[in-house]
Amino acid sequence: xxxxxxxxxxxxxxxxxxxxxxxxxxxxxxxxxxxxxxxxxxxxxxxxxxxxxxxxxxxxxxxxxxxxxxxxxxxxxxxxxxxxxxxxxxxxxxxxxxxxxxxxxxxxxxxxxxxxxxxxxxxxxxxxxxxxxxxxxxxxxxxxxxxxxxxxxxxxxxxxxxxxxxxxxxxxxxxxxxxxxxxxxxxxxxxxxxxxxxxxxxxxxxxxxxxxxxxxxxxxxxxxxxxxxxxxxxxxxxxxxxxxxxxxxxxxxxxxxxxxxxxxxxxxxxxxxxxxxxxxxxxxxxxxxxxxxxxxxxxxxxxxxxxxxxxxxxxxxxxxxxxxxxxxxxxxxxxxxxxxxxxxxxxxxxxxxxxxxxxxxxxxxxxxxxxxxxxxxxxxxxxxxxxxxxxxxxxxxxxxxxxxxxxxxxxxxxxxxxxxxxxxxxxxxxxxxxxxxxxxxxxxxxxxxxxxxxxxxxxxxxxxxxxxxxxxxxxxxxxxxxxxxxxxxxxxxxxxxxxxxxxxxxxxxxxxxxxxxxxxxxxxxxxxxxxxxxxxxxxxxxxxxxxxxxxxxxxxxxxxxxxxxxxxxxxxxxxxxxxxxxxxxxxxxxxxxxxxxxxxxxxxxxxxxxxxxxxxxxxxxxxxxxxxxxxxxxxxxxxxxxxxxx
Amino acid sequence: xxxxxxxxxxxxxxxxxxxxxxxxxxxxxxxxxxxxxxxxxxxxxxxxxxxxxxxxxxxxxxxxxxxxxxxxxxxxxxxxxxxxxxxxxxxxxxxxxxxx
Numbered sequence: 001x002x003x004x005x006x007x008x009x010x011x012x013x014x015x016x017x018x019x020x021x022x023x024x025x026x027x028x029x030x031x032x033x034x035x036x037x038x039x040x041x042x043x044x045x046x047x048x049x050x051x052x053x054x055x056x057x058x059x060x061x062x063x064x065x066x067x068x069x070x071x072x073x074x075x076x077x078x079x080x081x082x083x084x085x086x087x088x089x090x091x092x093x094x095x096x097x098x099x100x101x102x103x104x105x106x107x108x109x110x111x112x113x114x115x116x117x118x119x120x121x122x123x124x125x126x127x128x129x130x131x132x133x134x135x136x137x138x139x140x141x142x143x144x145x146x147x148x149x150x151x152x153x154x155x156x157x158x159x160x161x162x163x164x165x166x167x168x169x170x171x172x173x174x175x176x177x178x179x180x181x182x183x184x185x186x187x188x189x190x191x192x193x194x195x196x197x198x199x200x201x202x203x204x205x206x207x208x209x210x211x212x213x214x215x216x217x218x219x220x221x222x223x224x225x226x227x228x229x230x231x232x233x234x235x236x237x238x239x240x241x242x243x244x245x246x247x248x249x250x251x252x253x254x255x256x257x258x259x260x261x262x263x264x265x266x267x268x269x270x271x272x273x274x275x276x277x278x279x280x281x282x283x284x285x286x287x288x289x290x291x292x293x294x295x296x297x298x299x300x301x302x303x304x305x306x307x308x309x310x311x312x313x314x315x316x317x318x319x320x321x322x323x324x325x326x327x328x329x330x331x332x333x334x335x336x337x338x339x340x341x342x343x344x345x346x347x348x349x350x351x352x353x354x355x356x357x358x359x360x361x362x363x364x365x366x367x368x369x370x371x372x373x374x375x376x377x378x379x380x381x382x383x384x385x386x387x388x389x390x391x392x393x394x395x396x397x398x399x400x401x402x403x404x405x406x407x408x409x410x411x412x413x414x415x416x417x418x419x420x421x422x423x424x425x426x427x428x429x430x431x432x433x434x435x436x437x438x439x440x441x442x443x444x445x446x447x448x449x450x451x452x453x454x455x456x457x458x459x460x461x462x463x464x465x466x467x468x469x470x471x472x473x474x475x476x477x478x479x480x481x482x483x484x485x486x487x488x489x490x491x492x493x494x495x496x497x498x499x500x501x502x503x504x505x506x507x508x509x510x511x512x513x514x515x516x517x518x519x520x521x522x523x524x525x526x527x528x529x530x531x532x533x534x535x536x537x538x539x540x541x542x543x544x545x546x547x548x549x550x551x552x553x554x555x556x557x558x559x560x561x562x563x564x565x566x567x568x569x570x571x572x573x574x575x576x577x578x579x580x581x582x583x584x585x586x587x588x589x590x591x592x593x594x595x596x597x598x599x600x601x602x603x604x605x606x607x608x609x610x611x612x613x614x615x616x617x618x619x620x621x622x623x624x625x626x627x628x629x630x631x632x633x634x635x636x637x638x639x640x641x642x643x644x645x646x
Numbered sequence: 647x648x649x650x651x652x653x654x655x656x657x658x659x660x661x662x663x664x665x666x667x668x669x670x671x672x673x674x675x676x677x678x679x680x681x682x683x684x685x686x687x688x689x690x691x692x693x694x695x696x697x698x699x700x701x702x703x704x705x706x707x708x709x710x711x712x713x714x715x716x717x718x719x720x721x722x723x724x725x726x727x728x729x730x731x732x733x734x735x736x737x738x739x740x741x742x743x744x745x746x
Contacts, residue, residue, distance in 0.1 A: 622745030624677070624738040628669050 004048045004079060005062060007091070008126035010037040015119035022112025030112035031102045034119050038091070038098045041122070045091035052084040053501070059132055059196065066135070073193050078132030082505040085337055086129040086269055089344040090262050092474075094122045096467040097257040100352055103463035104253055104359060114154060114251065121147035125262050129269060134183045134193040137270065141179065141234065144263045145172050151258060152250040164246040171243040175233015182226030189219065199276040206280050224277050224284035228291075231267030235321045237295045242570055244318055248310040252355030255310060260317050260351050261344035268324040268340050272333040275506050279331065286416070289329025293410075293420040293427075296322030298567070300430035305563045308365045309354045309442065312434055316391065317347055319427060323406050326420060332409035333506035334499040338482045339402035341498075345474030346390040346399055350435075352468055353384035356460045357442065361453065369449050370442040376457040379465045381443050383472040388439055390475040392432035393529040398479030400526075403428060405484060405499075408521045412511035421521070428525050432532025440540040486518050653694035661687035672737045674729070678722045685715045 014037035022030050051058075061074035079087070098118060105114050124147055128140025145168075153165025183193065189205060190198045208219040231237070236244035247259050258264070271278060271288060278284050296319045303315030320343050327336030358364060360377060374381040390397035393404065407428070411421040447454050459465065482498030483491075499508070539547040550556055565571070619630070664683030671677055689708045696704025726736070735741055 620745055622742030625669060625672070632665060632669060 002060070002062075003044055004058060004077060004130075007041050007044050007048065007087070008123050008130060010041045010044075011094075011119045011122040011126065013037060015116050015123060018112050018116035018119060022116055026112050028107075028111055030115040031098070034115035035095075035098045035102065037119065038095045038122055041126070042091035042095040045087045048079055049084045049087055052079060052081060057081075057504075061132070070191060071187070073133055073135045075136060076132040076194070077130045078195060079130060080505050081502050082269070082272060082337065083129050085341055085502065087126075089265075089341055090122070090125050090129060093261040093344050093348050093471075094118075094125075094257060096470055097253045097261075097348065097352070100256075100355070100464050100467040101251075101253040103461045104355055105251065110154065114151075117147055117150045117154070118254075118257070121151065121258060121263070125266070128266055132195055134186055134195070134198070137273075138180065138183055141230065141266065141270075142176065144258070144266065145169065145176070145234070148172075148247070148258050148263055151254040152247045154250055154254065158249070161249040164243075164249040168243040168247050171240050172233045175230050175240050177229070178226045179230025179233075182223055182230065185219075185223050185226060189223070195273070199274075202276050202280060218281065218283070220277060221281040221283045224274070224281045225287060227270065227274055227277070228284065228288060231271055231325070232291065233267075234270075235264050235267030235325070236318050237267070237291050237322065237325060238298060239569075241295065241299065241318050242573060245311050245314045245566075248308070248314050252310065252351055252358060255314070256348040256351035256355070259314065260347040264317060264321060265324070265340045265344070268321065268328060268336055271325070271328045272337050272506055275328075275333050278328070279507075285329050285331065287329070288325050289410075289413075289416075289420055292322045292325025292327070292329055293423045294322070295319070296326060296427045297423045297430075298322075300427045300434065302563055302566050303434040304430060304437070305560055307367055309357065309367050309370075309438060310351070310365055312367075312438060313347070313350050313354060316350070316431065316434065319431060320347065320391070323403060323424065323427070326410055326424060327406040330410050330413040330417060330420070330509070331511075332406065332509040334502045334509070335402065335405040335409050337502060337506070338479075338498050339399075339406055342390070342398035342402045342475075342479050345471050345478050346387040346397075349383055349387040349468060349471035349475050350391070352464070352471065353380050353387065356380040356464055356468065359460050359464070360457050361449070362456065364449070364453075367438060367442045370447070371445045371449075372443070372447040373457070374443040377459050379459060379468060383465075383468040383475075384443070385439060386472045387475045388435040390479075391435050392533055393428055393525055394533075395526060396476075398475055398477065400529075401479035401482050401484065404522050404525055405482065407525050408484075408513065408518050409509050409511070411517065411521050412509075412513045425524055425528050429528040429532040432529045433536045436533045436536035437540055440537050441544065444537075445540075445542055484518065484522070486515055486522075650694060650698045653690060657687045657691040657694070660684075660690065672739050674722075674726050674736055674738055677738065678719060678726075681722075682715060682719065685711055 014034045017033050018026065018030050026033065048058075058077060058079040061076035063075040064072070065075045066073045098115070101114065101118065105111055108114065121144060124140050124143030126140075128137060128144060131137045131140060149165045149169040152168050153162045155161045156165075186198060187193050190201060192198060202220070205219055209216045210219050210222065211217075212222070233240045244259060244264065248255055250259070278288065299315045299318035299322060303312050303319065306312045306315065320339070324336040324339050324343070327333070327339060356377065357370065357373060357380060360373075360380075361370065364370065386397070390399040393400045407421055407424050410417050410424055413420070447457075481501075482496065485496050488494060488496065539550070551560055562568070619626075661684050664680045664685075664687060667680030667683065668677055671680065689711055692704040692708045692711070696702065696708075729735055729741065733741060
């Protein structure tokens with residue numbers, strides 16, 4: 001049975017129904033179609049995953065998409081262990097977010113449009129992860145980008161939202177340009193775009209070089225780095241991370257689904273999928289690892305000082321994605337995907353929790369206007385707390401197992417690995433700090449808003465809290481499939497099941513470590529996490545007097561200013577990209593090309609004809625006698641001419 | 647027997663009268679009559695030549711010209727009546743709708 005083909009196409013059907021009938025027929029009932037199709041897709045997805053667990057890997061072409069000479073591409077599905085993990089993440093989180101949105105988006109005038117886009121996104125993301133070739137991957141890649149654009153700018157009447165949508169789309173262009181080149185280069189090198197033949201013959205081109213701009217470059221490194229360009233854009237790594245915080249202008253369920261759990265992890269998925277290519281290039285792997293570690297630390301430091309609850313979580317997402325790339329870069333793809341999988345639960349939960357808070361506070365985002373919410377919003381508070389514990393790497397929670405494995409594998413990777421590991425451990429401390437800064441400021445202490453606002457505070461309806469609870473279960477328990485062997489032995493459970501499961505696709509990490517090293521790394525990361533939590537509660541207790549006192553010191557004040565302005569990256573890009581682009585648009589494109597060439601042609605032709613006819617119409621007097629004179633005169637001339645010629 | 651050239655002179659004179667009338671008069675009926683004169687000048691010419699050259703084709707052509715002239719007169723009168731009904735005008739300089 002090919003029921004797995006229905007997994008992506010059911011949401012597509014939901015999209016079509018909603019976009020055609022949503023405006024007139026469905027209106028506020030749009031979720032009647034959207035939610036069941038995604039639910040059904042989730043059920044089928046989980047059934048497929050069970051098949052995969054029992055050992056059936058599906059790789060099948062369904063339809064010849066492009067046949068042009070040697071260029072043959074099909075629409076096909078590859079459902080292996082890696083895809084299975086992604087299927088769980090995408091369908092489950094997508095379904096829960098759909099359900100949550102029923103409550104969150106209730107009463108919004110674009111209700112049907114929101115669900116249509118959300119369906120389209122689910123379809124695109126599923127096409128991306130289930131593809132068995134690079135072109136379909138690219139299709140899904142661009143389609144999720146489109147949905148991201150549509151949903152960030154969902155409240156398009158707001159200038160900041162439509163700007164953020166454009167920014168996300170344009171910044172992603174930079175990465176996708178490289179990704180597109182990478183795909184083309186793969187076709188030129190291998191003559192096919194299907195995964196199996198490409199990955200099968202990749203080792204045969206090891207050591208081959210191409211000459212580019214006069215330099216000799218290793219072909220595999222070039223392909224890997226071009227592909228990684230796409231991952232940098234899509235997964236918001238340095239230097240293309242600037243779009244993700246702005247993407248928070250979109251509705252919160254979108255942030256949870258697209259900008260935390262699924263789309264932004266597509267880059268990690270792609271790198272893991274292409275691991276046979278990356279494994280052959282030491283340079284590319286190092287680039288991936290360093291980019292990941294630097295991004296993780298960099299984004300975490302910015303997250304320390306932001307006041308917008310969603311932006312803090314957005315920087316946290318960038319930081320966690322950095323971890324995943326760090327894992328891929330040290331060859332521990334299994335750990336990277338494991339973190340992707342656990343991260344999807346706790347980060348989606350953090351966002352949906354933030355959405356629940358915003359729901360109660362009429363859209364307020366500033367954590368300093370909240371406070372004391374824990375008594376008013378019990379479920380939201382508890383679930384947020386669990387998610388924060390999970391992301392902080394507290395033992396027993398999902399985030400602990402995945403983050404610990406990444407740090408351990410990084411530590412084993414030589415001298416560079418030690419440096420990256422240190423960055424990762426510091427990041428773990430910062431992660432715990434900013435996560436519990438939210439908890440401490442927004443949920444503890446006293447309420448800082450006005451009285452009517454306090455009176456308005458309420459727990460969200462069950463349609464929103466139930467997804468929170470389900471995600472909280474994931475945030476706590478999802479990690480137990482990948483317990484480190486060290487702990488597994490101690491408590492009598494089979495450890496590292498997750499890595500075993502994934503190993504047919506991504507292999508095993510190359511380095512073997514000892515238990516003592518693992519224990520050391522683990523202890524340090526636990527200490528870092530707990531220290532971050534304690535520090536956050538210590539500094540932000542009550543009205544955060546201690547934190548404010550710290551800011552009085554000039555040195556810390558200066559650092560705070562830099563972090564508050566996000567290291568001035570946006571300003572820098574504005575200076576070197578946006579302004580030159582606008583300048584070129586105005587002085588070259590508008591003045592020369594538009595006005596000088598195109599408008600000159602478009603307006604010049606009718607103007608010339610007009611001037612000519614202006615003269616010609618003088619003879620059209622409308623008097624029959626005049627026409628008669630012309631006729632007779634012309635006849636006379638013709639006659640004279642004939643006679644003269646003869 | 648009258649020589650051929652008298653016929654040609656007659657034809658020329660009739661044609662010239664018709665042409666001058668066609669060019670100078672403003673009354674639409676007179677213009678039609680002038681056109682009729684020019685056509686008949688051609689007919690005289692054709693018949694005379696036909697007789698002189700002993701070729702029946704000239705007389706055949708004349709019959710066609712007469713038929714065309716009749717049709718033309720019918721259409722012309724129809725235009726005239728339509729014009730008079732809509733604009734109460736019988737003179738061509740009173741209608742200049744086609745001026746560019």
